[in-house]
Amino acid sequence: MCGIVGYIGDKNAVPILMEGLRKLEYRGYDSAGVAVYTKENIEVRKYKGRLSVLEEHLKKETLDGSLGIGHTRWATHGEPSDVNSHPHTNCSGDIAVVHNGIIENYMSIKSMLIEKGYTFRSETDTEVLAHYVDYFYKDDLLEAVTKVLEKIRGSYAFAVISRREPDKIICVRKENPLIVGIGNGENFIASDIPAILNHTRRIYLLNENELAVIKKDRISFFDESGKEVGKEVFEVNWDVAAAEKGGFEHFMIKEIHEQPKAVKDTMTSRVLPDSAGIKLDDIKLTKEELQNFNKIYMVACGTAYHACMVGKYVIEKLARIPVEVEIASEFRYRDPIVDEKTLTIIVSQSGETLDTLAALKEARRKGSRILSIVNVVGSSIARESHDVLYTWAGPEIAVASTKAYTTQLIAIYIIALYMAKLKGTLKDEEIESIKDEMRRLPELVEETLKYKSTIQKFATHNSNARDIFYLGRGIDYAVALEGSLKLKEISYIHSEAYAAGELKHGTIALIENGTIVLAVLTQDELYEKMVSNVKEVKARGAFVFALAKEGSTEVEKVADYTLYIPKVSDILAPVVAVMPLQLLAYYMAVEKGCDVDKPRNLAKSVTVE
Ligand code: AGP
8 A cells, every 4th residue: 555645734844744654654665755846846756765765865955845745655556666656747747646546447548648648757557647637627626636536447545736726735535545634724634644643633534535625724525526525523542553553453453454455456457347358467378378388386485375275276177277386495496397388376475485486486497487476566576577466455564464365366366267268168157257256255355354253252262272273175275274374373372274084084183172173164065075074073072163154054053153254156265264264363362462463483574594
């Protein structure tokens, strides 16, 4: 997620903007910039890298002005670079924009504006906004912005200033947060409360599709129809630490809650409406190239590896291409059989995991084509790959990966459907049906959050468990692995995940009276077998927490506790089923007083052997 700040008043804007951007640094970013109205012009200073780079330049040449906007960028469209940093301006430089989110139809607007003679400098979707406001501008900035809003699609929060109307900031919010801070003879805007907490605790929250015109002594709000609306003042009583977490106790629970949006964002401009099909961004993978591959390796570490485990089931089922899943630290040293007929899919949230990067280089050295699924634009793994499909989860701060995992699954579904379409292994109507259901995933993920208190209660009663075993069959086995890792890494409770069919080959010897077993039963075709496995462990005294789909009530007769997730097709179930497992791990860790966001011995990005 990008960070937006803005100021209009009588003080010098730059120190206020820089302080606000520093307060948003925790969100993660790769570049930063400011635009200030300095009586004659709008001056823009923007650079790739840390805020200190921008600060150094601003020290050398201060900008005096009391109207300004600032931005920390988390790249989605276009690599981190000075020219791709925000703010972006129109050709004459008298309109500046900062933006958070994704303008879905920016390419078609950009083509139209280029035809009209506009010249673009960056690869970003955001720059379109600056030129588009210019395109509609006659003599009223509010009118021009309103016309832009009628044309753009996507999820966005953006702010606009203009040399022609230097008495205001206009900002808009759609599915991305934006707040207005109320001062005395001055006003502020920000993506997040921490940015302005030192100046005011009185804020307005913009609602969906609302537009605000912020002057130093007057703030007006307009709804989607252009009607002026009133607004309650919200008094912020959080401290800075709580504000950084959006009021949540930990980043992990905040990021668990961000999953509906992250899943939706990652589908944007890829899972296209109707029969427009599936788009892999600008990845060119032809039918001939795909037919040339006789094997796919999926290679990663930790949670990303578990996403690959799901990927194997999904790609083999939909595209009928053999997939081997490998732990990167094993793959890189075993002289794997790889050549130009191999497609290696690398998955990594950080894009910097050393073992995964090394595995990538080994596969590429042997002639494999490399397609990576990465959350950090311009990261090492992204740069070393032939093709990258980015997840748009936004920065993931908690060490335990949650929204990165679910968006990795979305990326895998997109790739699998694209391959199935190329190979003709699925009919168009089958592809459309899966796409339709994928579009429902954000609401299904959201729905599972209603179990928070139920799961919290279960955690309260079971946080002193010595061992917790996770069982699943098929794709549920992959989900069980991820659930088990979440629990281990943040609550330090010993846990194992087993393919349920393996129990009788040894591990059932571990089950004794009171052993906690978490059984995942979302796969219709394996449901009866799983119920039998639940009976097996129950017969040895286990306490069973079952996770099943609504309507599959047979297991309730056997398990001690059954939680139902919304009905969803087997192949998409992992995106929904993992939610209760993430929540269980979280509440267990909280109950045990663990450092949830920074668990012992772990780092967010493992850049060592
Ligand atoms: C996940 O919760 C862990 N923090 C860890 O297993 C992580 O998934 C692994 O280190 C891989 O990281 P990456 O996705 O950044 O490559």
